[in-house]
Amino acid sequence: MCRWMAYFGDPLPVEELLFRPQHSLIDQSLHSRLGATTTNGDGFGIGWYGDGPRPAVFKSIDPAWNDRNLRELAGQVSTRLFFDHVRASTGSAVQRSNCHPFRHDQWLWMHNGSIADFGLLKRDLVLAIEPALFSDLEGSTDSETLFFLALSFGLAEDPVRAVERTVGLVEDVAARHGVADPVQMTVATTDGSSMWCFRYSTAGRTRSLFYSTGVAELRALHPELEVLRELGDESRLVVSEPLRDLPDAWHEVPESSWGVVRPGADDLQPFRPIRPAA
Template sequence: MCRWLAYAGSPVLLDDILYKPAHSVIDQSLHAKMGVETTNGDGFGIGWYEPGSGRAAPAVVRDTGPAWNNRNLREIAGHVRSPLFFAHVRASTGTAVQQSNCHPFRRGRWMWMHNGAVKDFDRLRREMCLAVDPALFASIEGSTDSEVMFYLALTFGLDQDVPGAVARMAGFVEGLGRDHGIENPLQMTIAVADGRQLWAFRYSSRGRSRSLFYSNRVDSVRTLHPNLALMRELSDDTRMVVSEPVGDLPGVWNEMPEATYTVVPSQDGDYAPFTPVPA
């Protein structure tokens, strides 16, 4: 499995989020506490939108080596400031360690990353790929279930309705799994962004999903920890979603319940129910 972090809010230097906090996502690449594997060294990736870029395509940097000792990643993090970015450290579930299999994945303005697996993907892969819109299929570069899930979501209308498209993707995978006699075929925490908003999903067929947490409102964290300098720079609607908590401060993190999703920024509360829809 993997560890990931998604940030949306006031522009911030990537280094302030990726490296400086205790138990940062870079530290988690070597010392994860809540993942299936302690070490997530099968590649990494970051993707970010430039301030004011709206829905322009994000920049993406991916590599097959571990994140914890990559000098280029450290250099980028110290110079890039972004209002919306992803970071992912990979532990392969069986597919090759190659750049095209590292997250996040990108098409146009969309960015996507995943932790989890499609059970028995080797048995389902052909039919999953055949369900991808032919106009999109040639853009699939790697061999992971995660990338095919992304292109299925694009096929099922990600441009028009993000939660609906992800629900149809999940419903399609579960239906295909049942047709092949595969029990509990889907395990996923997913982050997806379009340059203006971030959506994060937690779901599994078994109802025992991989860990996922979202941060409290900045004004609440600021009240709890008034000496935390970074909090003075951030807008109240700034949020992070992470595979496991970053930092060591109490009152910052909330676990997302099973079968829910969240969107940042949003006026509709912290999370909403997520239910797969047969596609």
Template sequence: MCRWIAYSGSPVRLEDLLYKPENSLIVQSKRAQLGVETTNGDGFGVGWYGDRATPGVYRDTQPAWQDDNLREVTAQVTSRRVFAHVRATTGTAVQRTNCHPFRHGRLLWMHNGAIAGFPLIKRDLVLAVDPELYPGIEGSTDSEVLFYLALTMGLEHDPPAAIAQAVGFVEQVGQRHGIAYPVQLAVATTDGDTTWAFRYSSEGRSRSLFHSADISTLRAQYPDNPELHELSDDARLVVSEPLGSLRGAWREVPESTYLTTHDDVEETHPFAPVAR
């Protein structure tokens, strides 16, 4: 599978997120602790919001730990909302168009998981994508198809409802083809102002997902920890696995739950697919 992080808060230098933590995303690309695969070397991507209408995206097929340009770019760029992803393919090609995050307008999307039996049901899924959106599909992954199904079902207007409908549709199609557990996902999407992160699987055994505890509380608990003093009180992180071993710093997102982060406010809600 894959590993990813989603950051929101005061502007932060991208290298501080990707390289500096004890269990940074670069470390996870080589030695993930909670993923299905230890190595996530089939490409990477970073998306960030600046002063333009659409977010910037930098993606490549090299392993993240090997790309010198990634280090150069992240040392120069700061942003208040960042998505970053390292990929372990579940069978589709190692190519740039298959690297996350995916972008549509102001939206970013990244995924850890899989649609079971994707080659068998891909045609049915793709035919349900809005014809006006279909030309935007550039790669061959189940993650991108799920993104475009969610867009078709209203992702730009109501992400939780759209993703519930998209996941429900995939489950219906999969089960029609005899697939018992079609969906496995830990997915995040953002419009640059709000981030939504979802943890769900048809089997009820989802991939790992965590969010950071309140930074001001942690700072009071660990006054001598310099990393905490570099983060603003409104900093929020959602991650595939914790970026460090600091006790109390990370909380697991429960099964069948989605997390909403807007400014410094986090809320969790139950998540369930909706049949069409």
């Protein structure tokens, strides 16, 4: 499996997110505490938004802890919306096109988890991708297939319903092939304005996911932390594992839930897959 982190808020240097925290994603790439694997060294990727609507991505098949270019880049880039992912392959090739986050137009997508028996289900799933999108599918992962299915089901118009339909399709195809408990996922996706996160598995035993306490509350709880003075009140992190051992700083995303982070009030709601109509 993998580990990921998503940041939304005032512009912040990437190195503050990626290298400075006690249990940063760089540390998690070597010493994951809550993941299915301790080491996540099968490549990494970062995605961020600058002045334009289309995000930038930087990916590599090198381990995140051993990439000097990543450290150079992190010291020079500040961003208001940042995705970071360290990969532990569940069977697909270690190649750049299989590294997260995946990008299409202004959208980014990253995933931790797997589709059970993906090789068996893959043909039926990829044939459900909108033909106009199919040529943009670059890699061989179940994660990218989920992304392009969500795009096909209207991610740009209604992200939650699109992901619910995507998961419903996977579960429907799996049932027809006799595959039990097919979906295991935590997902983050964004259009550059809002960020949606999902935690769901068919078996109801989903990998870990946490969101940060509001910054104003954290400042009151931990006035000694200088980094909190650099964050605006809208800033929010969603992470596979807490980035530092700080009392009351993190809340576990409930099982079978989705949340949206955006300017103003955030939201957290139940996630319910939608099966295809008969």
